[in-house]
Amino acid sequence: MERTYSHIDLDERRKIARWRSAKLSVDVIAEKLGRHRATIFRELKSNQFNDVEITDLRGYYCTIADQKARERRSKQRKLIRFDHLRKSVVEHISSGWSPQ
Numbered sequence: 008m009e010r011t012y013s014h015i016d017l018d019e020r021r022k023i024a025r026w027r028s029a030k031l032s033v034d035v036i037a038e039k040l041g042r043h044r045a046t047i048f049r050e051l052k053s054n055q056f057n058d059v060e061i062t063d064l065r066g067y068y069c070t071i072a073d074q075k076a077r078e079r080r081s082k083q084r085k086l087i088r089f090d091h092l093r094k095s096v097v098e099h100i101s102s103g104w105s106p107q
Contacts (some may be wrong), residue, residue: 009028013044014076015050023050027067053079 015023019040026036033051036040037044055071058064 014080015046017073018053020050020072023047024067024069024072027051046102 017081021041023036026039033044037047040047050072051067053106054067054075056064056066056071081088086096
């Protein structure tokens with residue numbers, strides 16, 4: 008049986024934020040979205056907003072969560088971000104070097 012995974016999108020994050028503010032449990036949110044409960048827990052933990060100065064603002068906000076997730080994914084693309092590194096890698100591979 009093949010499993011497929013898709014990232015949580017902004018629409019799902021809006022639903023999560025709305026349901027969390029309505030005090031729905033993670034299990035109910037996961038069931039409504041058709042996701043595993045661990046996915047929702049991970050989403051809430053890794054994308055929660057924490058303000059050091061104003062503690063009342065702490066919580067899960069869909070737009071901030073989406074921005075944090077996008078930033079994390081973009082950091083992984085080093086060859087896209089660093090032009091000189093990409094050119095160097097292409098040059099070395101073209102001359103017969105192994106990626107290892």
